[in-house]
Amino acid sequence: MALPTDEQNAERMRLLVDFTSQSLGSDHPSPFGSSIYDVTTEEVLAEAFDTVMRDCDPTSHAEVNVIRKATKKSQRLSLRGCVLYSTCEPCPMCMSACIWAELDAVVYGAATMEDANRYWPQSSDMTPQELIDRVRPGLSCTLVPHVERSLCQQLFLRCDEVRTKRLLQLPPNRGESLI
Numbered sequence: 001m002a003l004p005t006d007e008q009n010a011e012r013m014r015l016l017v018d019f020t021s022q023s024l025g026s027d028h029p030s031p032f033g034s035s036i037y038d039v040t041t042e043e044v045l046a047e048a049f050d051t052v053m054r055d056c057d058p059t060s061h062a063e064v065n066v067i068r069k070a071t072k073k074s075q076r077l078s079l080r081g082c083v084l085y086s087t088c089e090p091c092p093m094c095m096s097a098c099i100w101a102e103l104d105a106v107v108y109g110a111a112t113m114e115d116a117n118r119y120w121p122q123s124s125d126m127t128p129q130e131l132i133d134r135v136r137p138g139l140s141c142t143l144v145p146h147v148e149r150s151l152c153q154q155l156f157l158r159c160d161e162v163r164t165k166r167l168l169q170l171p172p173n174r175g176e177s178l179i
């Protein structure tokens with residue numbers, strides 16, 4: 001199945017950055033957002049923020065949340081024929097979820113270790129490609145890195161500003177001097 005074009009990926013990432021920006025006005029601002037599109041219909045199936053702090057759930061990352069929404073909505077376990085977009089390179093938990101959901105491709109903006117790690121110290125540095133390299137024969141997932149990366153990087157800085165200004169809790173395990 002043909003994957004989206006570079007132009008489509010960039011456009012969808014910009015829409016995702018706009019969507020994720022909405023969380024900055026909420027009680028739980030987050031720079032992490034994710035969306036899923038059907039490759040054939042070119043329609044968005046679902047969008048989600050990370051809700052880790054809101055739900056007090058370390059597994060409620062944006063990618064896990066959006067996969068749950070998309071499978072529930074479409075009533076299917078496999079998201080073959082779909083592409084997931086994320087404002088940040090997926091962590092090992094999320095990339096594993098993408099593999100289990102059989103997504104055709106994952107398109108991401110910011111980098112985990114160079115960008116997100118400054119905002120929220122990461123628990124593992126295993127890369128999405130390392131996980132993809134070990135999927136069972138017949139399964140595959142294409143990675144499209146750093147689409148609109150600078151726009152996604154700005155989300156982290158804006159989120160920090162909002163949290164500091166509104167005296168909201170900062171992500172755990174983080175020194176004030178990191179940003």
Ligand SMILES: [Zn+2]
Nearest residue numbers: 061090091094
């Ligand atoms: Zn994750």
